[in-house]
C-alpha cells in the first residue's frame with residue numbers, strides 16, 4: 001500500500017509547527033517518528049493532505065533534570081522532550097538513575113528499528129489503549145506539558161488520553177514534554193505486560209504499579225494503572241483508597257488484584273477474550289505490585 005499524495009512541511013521551531021497546524025486546520029497532522037501515523041495513512045485509517053514534521057525541532061528532544069514548582073513536582077523531576085525516541089529514553093543516564101521503572105516498558109516495546117524512530121510524544125498522543133508508556137508514566141505520577149501560543153499548561157498524565165485515539169489536546173496545542181517525579185526514598189514502581197510473543201508484539205494487557213511506603217511499611221500511596229483493557233489507560237483510584245495504611249502482604253496484593261480486575265473493561269478481539277484479559281489483569285497486578293514493593297525495599301538499602 002502506498003501513502004496518498006501529501007505535502008510534507010519541515011519546521012525548526014514549535015511556533016512554526018503550530019502556525020502550520022493553524023493554517024491547514026483539520027487538513028494537517030503532526031509527524032514525529034511516523035511509526036503510528038504512517039501505518040494509519042497507508043491503511044487509510046486516516047487521511048490528511050499536510051504533514052507537519054517535528055523532527056528538526058531540537059528543543060523537543062532530550063532528557064533533563066529540573067527543579068519542581070507544581071503540586072505534582074515539589075521535588076526534582078525528569079523532563080522528557082516529546083521528540084525523544086524510545087531508544088534515547090532507554091539509554092539516558094538520567095532515566096536509569098531517576099525513573100528506571102520506565103525501562104520495564106521501553107525494553108518490551110516493538111523492535112530496535114521501530115524504537116529508533118518512535119517517540120515518547122507519539123506514544124502518548126496516538127492515544128492507543130495498548131500503548132506501553134502511558135501506564136508506567138501515570139504510575140510514576142507524570143504530568144504532560146502542553147504548549148500553545150497562549151503559554152504552557154501542565155496536566156496530570158492520567159487526564160491526557162480521553163478516549164481511544166483521542167487526547168486532551170485542543171486546536172493549536174502540542175505535547176512538548178512529560179515530567180516524571182525523580183526517584184525518592186520510600187517509592188517504587190514497576191510495569192508488567194503480556195503479549196502473544198516475546199518480540200515485536202503489542203500488549204494484550206498491561207499493569208503498572210507505583211507504590212509509596214511509610215517508614216513503618218504501611219502503604220501511603222498506591223497508583224495501579226491498567227493498559228489495553230479500557231478505552232484509555234485507567235488509573236484505579238479505588239486501589240489507593242482501599243489499601244492505604246496497610247502493609248504490602250499477600251492479603252493486600254490479593255485485594256489489589258481483585259479491585260484491578262473489577263476496574264478493567266476489556267474488549268474481546270483477535271488477541272484475547274475479555275475474560276482472558278481480566279485474568280491477565282489479576283496476574284499482572286500481583287506481579288507489578290510485588291515488583292514495586294521489592295524496589296521500595298531496594299531503594300531503602
Ligand SMILES: Cc1cc2nc3c(=O)[nH]c(=O)nc-3n(C[C@H](O)[C@H](O)[C@H](O)COP(=O)(O)OP(=O)(O)OC[C@H]3O[C@@H](n4cnc5c(N)ncnc54)[C@H](O)[C@@H]3O)c2cc1C
Pocket residue numbers: 029030031032033034035036037038039054082083108109110111114117118119120121122123124125126130131132133169173174175176200201202203
Ligand atoms: C512494528 C511496530 C511495533 C510497535 N510496537 C509497539 C509496542 O510494543 N508498544 C507500543 O506502545 N507501541 C508500539 N508501536 C506503536 C508506535 O511505535 C508507538 O506508539 C510510537 O511511540 C509512536 O511514536 P511516533 O513518534 O512514531 O508517532 P507518530 O506516528 O509520528 O505520531 C503518532 C500520533 O501522535 C501525534 N503526535 C506525535 N507527536 C506529537 C506531539 N508532540 N504533540 C501532539 N501530537 C503528536 C501525531 O500527529 C499522530 O497522530 C509499534 C509500531 C509498529 C509499526
